Amino acid sequence: MKTLMQAAFAAGAFCLAASTALADPAVVYDAGGKFDKSFNEAAYNGIEKFKAETGTSYLEFEVQADAQREQAFRKMAQRGADPIIGIGFSQESAIKKVAAEFPNIRFAIIDSVVDLPNVQSIVFKEQEGSYLVGVLAALASKTGKVGFVGGMDIPLISRFQCGYAQGAKAANPNVEVIGNMTGTTPAAWNDPTRGAELAKGQFDRGVDVVFAAAGGTGTGVYQAAKDAGKLAIGVDSNQNHLQPGTMLTSMLKRVDVAVYESAKAAKEGNWKPGVTVLGLKEGGVDWALDEHNKSLITDDMKTKVEAAKADIVSGKVAVHDYMSDNSCPM
Amino acid sequence: MSGAPQVALPRWVDIGLMPVINLVQALLVAGLVVLVIGVNPIDAMRIMAWGAVYDSVAISYTLYYATDFVFTGLAVAVAFHAGLFNIGGEGQAYVAGLGATLAILLLDGYLPGILLIPIGLIAAMVFGAGWALVPAYLQAYRGSHIVITTIMFNFIAASLMVYVASDLLRAPGDMLPSSREFAPAAYLPHVHDLAALLGFQMHSTPLNLSILWAAACCVFVWVFIWRTRWGYAIRAVGLSPKAAVYAGISPKGVIMVAMCLSGALAAGVALNQIIGYHHRLLLDFVAGAGFTGIAVALMGRNHPVGIVLSAILFGALYQGGAELAFEIPTITRDMIVAMQGLVILFSGALAYMNRPWIARLYAMFDRRAVLAEAA
Incomplete structure (x- = not known):
């Protein structure tokens, strides 16, 4: 034994x-x-x-x-x-x-x-990449209203939102930014149903481009945008392929x-x-352009967003970091 | 199944053999699942079993998980003896964590640990019992079924805790919805810290002194249920409320006492997790222990000894499961949950599935024994 x-x-x-x-x-x-x-x-x-x-x-x-x-x-x-x-x-x-x-x-x-x-x-x-997609969102919007759907309500996500708003305002000072957070718990990273509801609510208020910084919740936002014939912006990975024709671009965070x-x-x-x-300078964040969204990005948009990128890299434009003071001037 | 002979089985069959058969069945089905994804089930089982016991770290983790299950298992068992199915251990333990946190956050600047920890535990028990009190009242005086109300109270607890953790207690600028960390005085000592004091070197693990509280609770529940008037009243109501009334026992009072005790026992999870390990309020710190406690109590036949044994088994499943996910990357964490779920299904929900054929088999052998004696 x-x-x-x-x-x-x-x-x-x-x-x-x-x-x-x-x-x-x-x-x-x-x-x-x-x-x-x-x-x-x-x-x-x-x-x-x-x-x-x-x-x-x-x-x-x-x-x-x-x-x-x-x-x-x-x-x-x-x-x-x-x-x-x-x-x-x-x-x-x-x-x-x-x-x-x-x-x-x-x-x-x-x-x-x-x-x-x-x-x-x-x-x-994240604020720098979000700034760029904010510029694109404002340029693509016909209604002058752009949306933001965040995941969990934490300072990190407010940082995305604040940069996005700043970029949108830089491209069109009259643009209105409507933002929602999905929730206050980690479950908010994976709630596509609620993401879709929030996006629909924003579409009803006139939004025609929505940026989702919400992890798995984003898939619901993109689907809602496709169903309503609006535009959406992906996050973290290049998500342009998820809904081609609907995805205006993706804010890349090169994890x-x-x-x-x-x-x-x-x-x-x-x-x-x-x-x-x-940051942008180090290639850590960027916007995505590939075969899935090139028909949505006009030459004018491309010129303007590349100019904004150059300005941030050179330091001419400073994008506000929400987490530096836990507030957003936008 | 009506043809099955309703013989009384000896105790060793009921509390020993049947749980083992349940477990073997669950592992066989889990083995099939593992086989389907192309992993040798024998290897998987060996890693899982070995991963729960191979050194002091593994054993410590097994016992750390088991501590939670002892608390929630006892909570379910006490209510069960009164004929109540308390599904709300999860919510009671969760709200108990709030009680412990609030008491310690208020006092950790002033008091030493020797006072803080008992106060935290008492606050946890009061909150846990209080959360069980409402469903108990609704059952006793309004006839609302306790299964339904305790389940609903789990959801209310979850929403309440999200609100508290993310809107009331969260420090500004903090990413995680959690309270601030307690002052070190409020940390319940870890077993490895004590071992170091005694001169043994142990690796750092979450195992803490709440395991002693779990042991005390086991003794208390045994004495209370089988050796006191209150325990007698609880068992009488559980067996037959009408007979209990005839004997002069008020089922209403018994329901209230049993449920409050149940909630206070579940509060031990808060001692283990909040005061013993995380040292702050975290979302979802109960992590399903309240539900696992139901299976633990069923498998342990609502007796403290059985509950300790089945809690250790489930603790081993949790620890071994983590090892398995670690060792074999093709077995994902979701498969581990499925395997744990199978064990819960077979030993909890289907606990008495095998009784008829075991009884028939036993009756056959028994008759032979009788005949042999006659010859």
Whole structure:
């Protein structure tokens, strides 16, 4: 009996140790799940690109409950994964704790800042990308009213909204911006039904272009726009292909690039801790133009949005950051 | 099934064999699901079982999850002894978290932990019991069915907590809907901290001293239900309200007491999660423990010993499930939920599905035994 137990223990230990990987990167997705067509999926695409290019495999985990966050990071660290990339601001407290326990392992967090010597914090200037799609929205609007549907009501999403409003006003000072948030809980990231309702409400008030910064909720917004013959703007990933002919453009937040760069830098030995801010200048945010929306973007619009982009990059135009003072002057 | 002999089964069959058969059936079906996606089910089961126990960290996580299930399992069991099906453990535990949070947020600048933690726990129990009180009153005095009202109260609790966490307690500029973090004095000590004091090195895990409170609750429930007048009244009402009235017991009072106790037991989840681990109010911190508690109580046959055993089993399923998702990427977290759901289905909803054929089988063997004796 005793030897049998020992054998069982050994077999179990073996099966847990078998897949131990050293210095492979790891990704911990947020509760939205890696196939959310938006934020987390962008991270997935980034790490897949890294895998395809370097042939290095990676570890991954999708968080299901808050209690698992810390556990996931610690397990990755015990496996020797490096760097360990946490997707989303919700991972902040878990990374703070685990990164302090494993000072020799490199961590990265997207969308939040953790001030530790072995953590790279990657944040985006969402306001700059939103400014550009705001310019396009105002130029495309015939009614002079543009809409915004946010996901969860948090400062980060207000940052999108504020940049969008500023861009729209820059292109057309008389434009009216109507905004709604989907909700106040994480469920707001994945509520397409409510997204569609909010969009319809805005269409009834005269809006004819709507920008959704709402994760999975956006799909409902785009569908509503298609049904009503209006225009919509996607977010995070390039979502132009979701409803061709309806999608005016997408505000790109290159989470994929951030994840890819972090993993690659660690592999090549030029990884740096600290805060990395990715704006228009760094290619961290942008607007999307491809075969699905080129018929909707006129040459005039393209010229104007590229001019706005150049102005932001050169510093001639400063886009207000909502999170700097928790208010929007628009 | 009417032809099945209604023999009284011995206790070891009822509380030992039948839950094991339920579990095996659930694992067989789960194994088929795993097989369909092309993973060897034996490997998957081994990782899941091993992942729950392979070292002190895994065991700690298993016990940490199990602690929640003991509280909610006891909550369901106490109400069940009074003939009440309390589906509201989820909402009661959730609102209890609000009680604990409010008490600690108010006082953590002034009091030491030795006072803060008990006050937080008492506040949690008062809030949990209070949330159970309304459905209890409606059942006792208005005849509204407790199953319906407790389910509805779960939804009300969820909406209330969203409002509180995102509109009242959230710090300005904070992304997460949550309260501020408590002062360290209000942290219930972790088991690994205590181990360090005693000179053992343990990895940091969420396991905390609420496990002792869970043990105390088990003893209390056993004494209360089987060794006190109140417990006798509760069991009498549960078995037959009319007979209880004849014996001079008021079912109304019993319903109120049983439900308040149930809510106060569910409040232990707030001790484990809010005071013991997160140290602040988070949305959805109960994470389904209230519903899992129903299966835990059914599988544990509403007895504290059975509840502890089935809570550990479910804790192991949660911890092992996380390991499985970690080890085999093709098994997604949604599949883990499905596998846990199968175990809940077979050991909870279908707990007595096997009774007829087991009874028939048992009767056959029993007759043989009798005949052998006669010969």
